[in-house]
Amino acid sequence: MFKELDPILHSQLRLAVMSLLIGVKEADFTFIREKTNATAGNLSVQLQKLKDAGYIDVVKQFKDNYPQTTCKITPEGILAFEAYVKALQEYLKV
Amino acid sequence: MENKESLSANDSLKLIESMIHKAQNRFSENGTLYLLWGWTIFFCALVQYISLKYTSFSKASFVWLLVVFVMIYQIFYLSKKQQTEKVKTYTDEIIGYVWMSFGICMGLLSFIMSKLDVWILFYPFIFLFYGIPTFLSGAIMRFKPLMIGGICCWALSVAASFITSVEVILLLVPAVLFGWIIPGYLLRARFKSA
Numbered sequence: 578m579f580k581e582l583d584p585i586l587h588s589q590l591r592l593a594v595m596s597l598l599i600g601v602k603e604a605d606f607t608f609i610r611e612k613t614n615a616t617a618g619n620l621s622v623q624l625q626k627l628k629d630a631g632y633i634d635v636v637k638q639f640k641d642n643y644p645q646t647t648c649k650i651t652p653e654g655i656l657a658f659e660a661y662v663k664a665l666q667e668y669l670k671v
Numbered sequence: 672m673e674n675k676e677s678l679s680a681n682d683s684l685k686l687i688e689s690m691i692h693k694a695q696n697r698f699s700e701n702g703t704l705y706l707l708w709g710w711t712i713f714f715c716a717l718v719q720y721i722s723l724k725y726t727s728f729s730k731a732s733f734v735w736l737l738v739v740f741v742m743i744y745q746i747f748y749l750s751k752k753q754q755t756e757k758v759k760t761y762t763d764e765i766i767g768y769v770w771m772s773f774g775i776c777m778g779l780l781s782f783i784m785s786k787l788d789v790w791i792l793f794y795p796f797i798f799l800f801y802g803i804p805t806f807l808s809g810a811i812m813r814f815k816p817l818m819i820g821g822i823c824c825w826a827l828s829v830a831a832s833f834i835t836s837v838e839v840i841l842l843l844v845p846a847v848l849f850g851w852i853i854p855g856y857l858l859r860a861r862f863k864s865a
Contacts, residue, residue, distance in 0.1 A: 589678060589686065596690030601760045604694075608757035612693045640754060662687065668680040 585630045586661045590615055590623045595658050598633060598650040606646035624648060632657055699756070699763055700812060702858030704745060709851030711741045716843035723837050766808050773804040794839045798828035798846055805850045816857050820850035 586592050593613045598604060610620050624646075627633045632654030636647045650658070678686070715734045722731030777800060784793050806821025808814075827842050834842070 587678060587683070589682075592678070592683060592686055593690050596687045597694050600691050600694040601758050602764060603759050605757040611757075612690070661683075665680045665683055669684070 582664050583657055583661050585626065585632065586657060588623075590619065591627055592661075594620075594623060594627060594648070595632065595650065595654065598648060599655065599658055603647050603649040606648065609648065627654070630657075694758075694760075699758075699760065700766075700858050701862040702855040703748070705851040705855030705858060707741060707745070709847045709855055711737060712843055712847045713852065716840050716847075720837065720840045723840075762811055766811055769804045769807050769811070773800060776800050791835065794831040794834075794842065795828045798824045798831055798842070801846060801850060802828065805854075809854070814854070814858065814861075816854040817850075820854050823849040 586595060590613060594609055597609060597612055606620070606624075610617060613620065615623075624633065624635060628635045631651060634649045634651055636649075638645055638647070715737055718734045719731045722728045722734070777797070780796055780800065784790055802821040802824030805824060806818050809817025809819075809821060824846050827846050831839050831842050
């Protein structure tokens with residue numbers, strides 16, 4: 578019996594964001610946008626979904642009078658990501 | 672990138688792999704601090720040696736006060752860099768701690784040497800300690816020139832134990848050349864090409 582894939586992670590942009598964040602301590606919104614080639618609007622929506630699921634922390638602040646959004650993966654997010662990868666590996670064993 | 676919801680297991684794994692690769696292939700080290708410290712120590716060592724050997728100036732070691740100004744500049748440089756950085760990696764953080772521990776050890780070493788009055792050990796220990804963060808930074812960044820620089824420092828620590836004259840100061844020149852200056856220029860080149 579296969580485990581069901583986490584619907585929050587099983588989407589291209591959200592999975593890309595989580596894969597980026599799993600390897601770094603924290604990343605700026607512009608860095609994530611550059612690496613994923615996503616539009617700012619789409620990325621904002623997906624980050625909010627990840628935040629609502631408790632998978633990432635989003636901190637909004639001002640630096641030199643410019644707004645800055647920083648994202649960081651949470652321990653819950655790490656667990657969910659690991660479970661997702663494990664489920665994928667089970668699928669691929671077939 | 673759009674937000675495709677129908678991913679196959681293979682697509683997902685490929686996406687994860689490519690994103691992790693993108694995050695990892697990011698060179699944040701531009702070599703500036705390696706070059707700054709390398710040339711500072713290079714300059715101070717030569718000035719001190721020339722003053723001691725060829726002039727009657729007895730306060731030659733005052734040239735090392737330059738290090739204090741470099742430290743102040745480094746604090747400003749790092750705080751500015753931290754503000755403009757788009758991403759913080761665990762690698763950068765660990766390397767920062769490695770160099771911080773080196774700085775603390777050097778401070779403690781100077782204190783212990785002066786307390787026990789065993790300055791004869793100063794240079795062998797400087798090279799010994801100096802090799803550790805240099806080698807480790809190279810290993811963490813997977814950058815061989817720094818690892819080679821660290822090994823050179825350890826070899827120089829052995830060499831320094833055989834030299835009891837003022838010439839021991841000159842060993843700082845190859846130490847910073849192989850430990851900081853050459854790797855610094857190579858890091859700068861890698862940063863620009865990345």
